[in-house]
Amino acid sequence: MTDPVLSIRDLSVEIPTRKGVVCPVDSVSYDIAPGEILGVVGESGAGKSMAGNAVIGLLNPPARIAKGEIWLNGTRIDQLSGDAMRRLRGKEIGMVFQDPLTSLNPLLQIGDQLTETMLTHLDISRSEAEQRAIAALQEVGIPGAADRLNSYPHEFSGGMRQRVVIALALCAEPSLVIADEPTTALDVSVQAQIVALLKKLCRERGTAIMLITHDMGVIAEAADRVAVMYAGRLAELGPVREILTSPSHPYTDGLMASTPLASRGKSRLHQIPGSMPRLNAIPDGCAFNPRCPYAADKCRHDPGPQGAEGRAACWFPIVRERTA
């Protein structure tokens, strides 16, 4: 197996508050290999974005990394200084956020934004940067790329803006792209275009992508492996087909069952009682125990095994006959 691009080891993020320390990410570990799309799913408050922000060093104080290690291409990056981290962002790690308007500067033409990024991170001349900017826009499927270099962000539609953001994330040829809900603000047909684009770029360039989303459908179509998060902990991690068709953590199982599906017809949807606990009120033991149909005494006291590749964070994982 090739060395992973990104390796997160036992990462915890904590936020000190007046009422004590809360822990939005709790002992999470996962790897992403080159050319792989790792889907990170969870409901709001599961800590999936917080983990992504920790990797790129954009945690808003007072949030901070409490323990754990983040390795990027064999270098430990969680202890880098602000300056060194800034050089790394954009160069080694590209980012795509949910709202394309907030990630583009409304006062700068997109050509300038692209060339500025490349001139900062790569040792190339301005004219070469412009050539590359045109190539990058063509690659993400913007028609008439050369003419659109002088356009401002507001002249593009939502889907086109997200393409510009992807071009911007990829223009310095990073080895890892973190895409945080890249399609949530977009319509279904445009979402399909953006997902197809991410898959194509990942395959052609061997870029590793960390795809953070709450949409199981997007994960099923795009991701190679999936990490399911619940209340800051990793519930389950594994190949996407395995996790989605035969989940072993009761939370994943409930989540899959509560998604409306054509094949289920009009019957009542399965529902998980209650909702995700607030960060300041995460229950003792396994965080899922108050909502879990299989919870036993043990689950209420002891958090159980840590989630890892092929191992659910559960005392009583669901075991199924493998159908395939």
Place this chain on the structure above:
Amino acid sequence: MDLVKVKNLSRSFDVSKPWLNRVIERQPKLFLKAVSEVDFDIAERSTYALVGESGSGKSTIGRMLVGLLTPSDGNVEIEGVDLAHETDAAKVAAVRADIQMIFQDPYASLNPRWRVRDIIVEPVLAQGGDTAGLAERLLEQVGLSAEDAGKFPHEFSGGQRQRICIARALSSEPRLIVCDEPTSALDVSVQAQVLNLMSDLKDSFGLTYLLISHDLTVVQHMADRIGVLYLGRLVEEADPDTLFSDPKHPYTQMLLEAAPRLDAFGREVTPPEGEIPNPIDPPTGCAFHPRCPLAVDRCRTERPELREIGTSRAACHLAE
């Protein structure tokens, strides 16, 4: 028996620049046609769903149904009364009381300074009804507890707030509830709870829903009949089984193909071409023709009418 009849409904918005700009720049007035000539009926005790992408006019139709917007042309008849043109105030008031609405964002649609009890009974108070114990009873019906009536909205999570919105909509004992993206702001597990609650209430109160959503899976699960909108026009209407197994209109086919599926691991789809055109200046003929893989010359010049094909209706020259 049809509770709602929508005939030839249109709505345009004036999006012109201010008068002085128009005079100096010699520009004419600009109108955005959000809804054009939409026809459909909603049978009593059924769920009619409107689906479409952003800008397709689905929310505008919902707002016209409850009377938050007036139609530019055409009419909406509810219980046989045309709210925009009826002159008898008593008749209008009687029908108004039968319509309620649930909005997308449960954070924006509850007044943060009001207690839950006051929020829930407001529709009844406005009509001068008796509100003793009403809020407590409704809260229990939507799965919250009676003690919650004294709390403020900020003490509840998103899913619980949406339950409060539903309780408020139920308080005046309406017959029709317009639900504008009721679960889009909610997480999957909470969405399932709210959808189940909506189905249960429909049965126990004999409600009729107009469900507005962009999420095809939600629509398929809930609806008895589905209308697909594109650029303000109804392009296809069918029952869910027919629509999902045998979509007639190329736009519906594209939507179904593009929607992410849970069982489609690593599916390679050719993503749809293009985006929704600018509604101020829609394409001639069929509005979908620039993106349609089947488009012929006729589609560019002549706008297809909605015609019946089997049990569905579709607006396409080539559909059969």
